[in-house]
Amino acid sequence: MHALEKILASHAEKDVVTTGEIIKAKVDLAEVNDLYLQTIYSFYEMGGKKVWDKNKICFVFDHYAPAPTIKTAQIHKEMREFVQKNNLTHHFDINTGVCHQVMHEAGLVYPGMILVATDSHTTTHGAFGAFGTGVGATDMATIMISGELWFRVPEIVEIEINGKLRPGVMAKDVILYILGKLGADACVYKAIEFCGTYIEDLDVAERMVICNMAVEMGAKTAYMVPNQKILDYIKTRTNKEFEIYDTDEDFVFAENFVFDINNLTPQIAVPHSVDNVVSIDQLPEVRIDQAFIGACTGGRLEDIQAAAEILRGQKINPRTRLVIIPASNEVLLNAIKFGFIEDLIKAGATLSTPGCGPCLGAHQGVIAEGENCVTASNRNFPGRMGSTGGSIYLASPATTAASALMGKLTDPRTFLKGENI
Amino acid sequence: MRKIKGNAFIFGHNIDTDQIIPGRYLELVNPKEIAAHCMEGADPTFADRVNAGDIIVAGKNFGCGSSREHAPIALVNVGVGAVIADSFARIFYRNAVNLGLPLLICKGIMEKVNEGDVLEINLKEGKVSNISTGKSFNGEQLSDYALEILSSGGIKPLFKKITAEM
Numbered sequence: 143m144h145a146l147e148k149i150l151a152s153h154a155e156k157d158v159v160t161t162g163e164i165i166k167a168k169v170d171l172a173e174v175n176d177l178y179l180q181t182i183y184s185f186y187e188m189g190g191k192k193v194w195d196k197n198k199i200c201f202v203f204d205h206y207a208p209a210p211t212i213k214t215a216q217i218h219k220e221m222r223e224f225v226q227k228n229n230l231t232h233h234f235d236i237n238t239g240v241c242h243q244v245m246h247e248a249g250l251v252y253p254g255m256i257l258v259a260t261d262s263h264t265t266t267h268g269a270f271g272a273f274g275t276g277v278g279a280t281d282m283a284t285i286m287i288s289g290e291l292w293f294r295v296p297e298i299v300e301i302e303i304n305g306k307l308r309p310g311v312m313a314k315d316v317i318l319y320i321l322g323k324l325g326a327d328a329c330v331y332k333a334i335e336f337c338g339t340y341i342e343d344l345d346v347a348e349r350m351v352i353c354n355m356a357v358e359m360g361a362k363t364a365y366m367v368p369n370q371k372i373l374d375y376i377k378t379r380t381n382k383e384f385e386i387y388d389t390d391e392d393f394v395f396a397e398n399f400v401f402d403i404n405n406l407t408p409q410i411a412v413p414h415s416v417d418n419v420v421s422i423d424q425l426p427e428v429r430i431d432q433a434f435i436g437a438c439t440g441g442r443l444e445d446i447q448a449a450a451e452i453l454r455g456q457k458i459n460p461r462t463r464l465v466i467i468p469a470s471n472e473v474l475l476n477a478i479k480f481g482f483i484e485d486l487i488k489a490g491a492t493l494s495t496p497g498c499g500p501c502l503g504a505h506q507g508v509i510a511e512g513e514n515c516v517t518a519s520n521r522n523f524p525g526r527m528g529s530t531g532g533s534i535y536l537a538s539p540a541t542t543a544a545s546a547l548m549g550k551l552t553d554p555r556t557f558l559k560g561e562n563i
Numbered sequence: 564m565r566k567i568k569g570n571a572f573i574f575g576h577n578i579d580t581d582q583i584i585p586g587r588y589l590e591l592v593n594p595k596e597i598a599a600h601c602m603e604g605a606d607p608t609f610a611d612r613v614n615a616g617d618i619i620v621a622g623k624n625f626g627c628g629s630s631r632e633h634a635p636i637a638l639v640n641v642g643v644g645a646v647i648a649d650s651f652a653r654i655f656y657r658n659a660v661n662l663g664l665p666l667l668i669c670k671g672i673m674e675k676v677n678e679g680d681v682l683e684i685n686l687k688e689g690k691v692s693n694i695s696t697g698k699s700f701n702g703e704q705l706s707d708y709a710l711e712i713l714s715s716g717g718i719k720p721l722f723k724k725i726t727a728e729m
Contacts, residue, residue: 164708177589180632188719189726206590213590262630262654278632278658284722292708326577327624331653360624362653415577502629503586523581523628525604530585
């Protein structure tokens, strides 16, 4: 069996699970975000009274933090009342950050767990060796009542990534490149294990970027064997004991793909599909009205640092806005401590408080009709970040910063100081 | 299970949940208000034109993107009778079945149906009949569990039985 199958089997109290089998598995952590008041409505509609375990359900207010409208303020209010009524241990209110950042910062994510959240980007937690997957409101309500969920044991696809990135190229470029090659429906209903020499030594934040965007290929979950960097990180956050499951040597993947990234260039997903990917040098000039660095894909300290290194001592193009939203308060505090926030504000950036920001078009910098936005976030669907008449270009934080500086899509390698390209 | 029969509305590949219900409407909680914006990101006239029981026909990966349950809530409450597509995104599939919205995987369906054709679906057998052209097609049969949820009218009635025994 694969490590993911062993995770499912252990949570279903079975010795063996097989591909295609429908099982009921116990959930270790269930997270609800503030788009999902419906979860509470469904909970009561189905006869729910008390949640199954007040320590295993976590509410995070990130998509509407802080509330931009009266309706969203009402959503927060009703959700807070539910949290209080059920005496939930883990509640991250508007003063914390994006769920896929604050949960692992708080030590709630560890290898071998099943983490289910009302958010498609829950695949992110594969970076920690967890089985993370997204569901909708009513599925979540069934977990809040019973503590378990039905799963179809997925086919597992192996994506091997070998090599070392050149300066100015980031994990985001890697996953965009793979998306472009495989397509947005390459792994629908399937799980992905990322491996290869690039993955083996990868830092925590970069591992999360790759797993985060696995869902853009349709994946149910993503997985990476926990490396020493991940284990060291978890040790600083929790004392919880966990098991790392090994994949059996005779396990056969449903499909295998191999990528070499040694000569990879910065990549861009052009409107209006995540798999519409080209190398930046193949694009004509594209004017940029807004640049966004933030969200669960591109709002970590490393992302903000990449932007600060390009923009330090510079001024962004006067016709371009640069919106920076750190993924969490911890990220924000560190970015202040290291001077990145000062660099960015002096360069002309707009700083907003931690949360999902304009990634899903809710607030804090939505775009108008006819505007072009380059973003370190994850989706460029029509209307995703505001007007359906806007155009969204997905890129790395470095490319996003370089583009804000020049007011047009720009290769960040132009600004490398003393490095060999 | 009730008969599913209606006129076809054809959409393309990779119809994402931002097109089914744009993010700016996620603050809405009333199903009828949500339904008024159904498919607005792909066709702003859809919610006005669709009649109860009409059927959406689409290509690959219908419902990709966000996990928002607003997407099937919008489709159910605007009156869509079923969605037939080459394939569905996983979370959308689960959400739709949970809410009692019938889905059928039928490869190549877009080439077999014209906008406005009258379609009839036999969900149990996984069959689509195009009444307008007189032709029938086989889709993939749903799993027994999905059929059980759909024939109960969604997962809520099923789960009510469980909570009643708790």
